[in-house]
Amino acid sequence: MKLVSLTITGADTCGGLLDGINVPLEGRMLIPTCLTQYAWSARMALVNHNCCKWLRKYFTQYFANFHRRKNVVLQTMNFFFELEYLISDLYEKFSRVRISRKRDGTRKKKIKVEVLVDEDWEELNDPRRISELLPAKVIGYTSGDNETLSLPFFASRAGYADEVAKNAKNKDKKDKPIKDPRLMLIDYSTNLEVLVANLLLGSEDVKQRLIETQRLEKFRSFRCVVQLNHPAAPSGGVKLTQELQNYIGFMKKCSTCFEHNIKKNTYIFDFFIDESVHQAFSHYWPDGTLELYSCFHKLAMLNDLIIPKTSRKKFDTGIKDRRFASRLPEPVDEHKVFRFEKLEFLLTGKNKPVDYVSLSDGEHQLAQILGMIGMASGRNVLFLLDEPESHFNPRWRVEFIKMIRNFPTDVGSRASNTEAAQQECLLTTHSPFVPSDMQRENVLIFKKDLETTSIKVRLPEIQTYGSKFDAILAECFEIQPPISALPRDEIDNLLVKGSAEEIQTALSNLGDSTARMRLAARLAALQEGKE
Structure with a gap:
């Protein structure tokens, strides 16, 4: 388009x-x-x-x-x-x-x-x-808390969570998949969904390019946690549609090992990355990276159900009354329905694991954007x-x-x-x-x-x-000359009021720039007695 x-x-x-x-x-x-x-x-x-x-x-x-x-x-x-x-x-x-x-x-x-x-x-x-x-997808990216850009994506996300909660309790709708939202927001909270999906199902070229700029050699392991009956969850726990229950079943079969706490209805899936894990994910998500990302993201959107009803009502009211001045609070990690943990990589040339969170903001940002660009190819x-x-x-x-x-x-x-x-x-x-x-x-x-x-x-x-x-x-x-404000103001003042001695002293402390050249020309004119 x-x-x-x-x-x-x-x-x-x-x-x-x-x-x-x-x-x-x-x-x-x-x-x-x-x-x-x-x-x-x-x-x-x-x-x-x-x-x-x-x-x-x-x-x-x-x-x-x-939509x-x-x-x-x-x-x-x-x-x-x-x-x-x-x-x-x-x-x-x-x-x-x-x-x-x-x-x-x-x-x-x-x-x-x-x-x-x-x-x-x-x-x-x-x-x-x-x-x-309409566009097949509208994909937004923000590196910070830009509510102006992110608000409609948050509204769509909250709507999906509500629809799952209602359909899961309706026997006529429980087995029907809910369409993927057309709106996708890639921000810090979705960073790991993008990265993991690409590193599991992306081509070898994609995987290599995502990690080589960060001096990483290999994706080593990660953990997924799904908790449906946490004390912060709605009364009776979070209910899933058949589609989401299938995702849980697929992750059981793909994981290296898993644990299920029946009382808390919590799943912990651990993945040690080898060829069998890649093959298993390819089998259950045959359409590739974007399909797997959609699975992760649909589970992650359920995190909105952990947000207290009072906060969600305030969000809806804020949209109507204050338009852009409201957003949903982000649940703490320990309360989330779905989260990633312990993403570990091997550093290039070293057989030592490093946690993904230890990388810089710039490295996270580059992986996010390239991963998003790679999987949204339609x-x-x-x-x-x-x-x-x-x-x-x-x-x-x-x-x-x-x-x-x-x-x-x-x-x-x-x-x-x-x-x-x-x-x-x-x-x-x-x-x-x-x-x-x-x-x-x-x-x-x-x-x-x-x-x-x-x-x-x-x-x-x-x-x-x-x-x-x-x-x-x-x-x-409109930045001219292209230098910072302090030296620029000092040079401007010296051009108008500076003596030859003051300018000579200043020139020895100034780096190369066109503004410095103008100041040197002013000094030459003063020394020649032209001014």
Whole structure:
């Protein structure tokens, strides 16, 4: 899929900040035939004042509204928009879709879905047809507690847990699988689900790339804990649908050993990784990494059932009343229905185990993102990434776009003409590294007008692709010269008021920069008596 444009005509949650904003997302790729040739070059939004986080929030709000479960957010908020995008079918035929929500005088504003047919917009009312024209998956990533991005995913997660709790007690629904949520949030709490699924069922190339950047040699062992009758659980314990009971049975057969405490209804599964474990997981999850991740994630979503009813009610009320100012608390590990423990690896060149939690935040973040990129290889996936490189070292930041374009999937990399290339990605950044990998038309700069308080969106005036970081800092972030504030202010003051002796002393303590060169020129002029 490819996003075309987003127009926000009204958004009360932002205090009018985004009213009237138009975001051109299509760039120069105006015809569908160019989309597959363009491969997977992520559309990059440079954000001043974090405005694009709100835009991505609204994308996920809409998709949640047409999926299922907790749809309270859009129904209760004064948010009006028009979104256009292109989406492909199995035969790589593209449809142009327009989704809008406008003021129409009614209390519950209707969401209108249209498809372009012979140059005319045709409104759709068939839920099945609408479902076909939505992204297959909307995958969000945040490295921190970005509630603006994560809230709709939390609402979908809570809805799934509620649906399991109800269906498990209904004999007519207990045996029916619950569809996978289209919304997937990859954050620190889902980190291990992504990593373990990839290391168990990913290709050898995927496994190697996930661990080699962290100087790890081998995935050694891990533990899964499932506890259904913990004191923090609902009265009578957590009930499972047949689908989830099957998952428990599969893990029994895949584990190296397991323990079941009948009184507490707690399972502890230990896995010592060898070829037989890989083969067992491949047998019970034949569709591969994403299917296994879905199993782990469905069990993990039940952790919401441990959250007290008062907190869950407060969450629902908060969505309605405060819109984006509420989130569910995270249960402590010891109370969770499902959790991973004791992920151990062998360090390269050493026969010594190391626990995964001992790795750095940047190493965790890279494994998360690459694992997510590797397993979500189908067409029509929308990625919404909030500062995905925030914890990386400078070298990884420089190589980030190259890594995700070249990372292997089961259908090939996104750098070639594959299904995985027929995806869309929005990401935000506050660093100059990512834009240097982007063509100018794929970089958007958001800036708040201090006089009108409105948000302005523009393309860079320079070609960002291959540009040096100093130029990007100046154009996209208005940082010029590209040095920190203390030496910059000192140099500015010396340029205006400094004596030759003061400037000479300062120059000996300043590193190389264009600002230092200006100060040296000022010293030369003073010494020559020109000023």
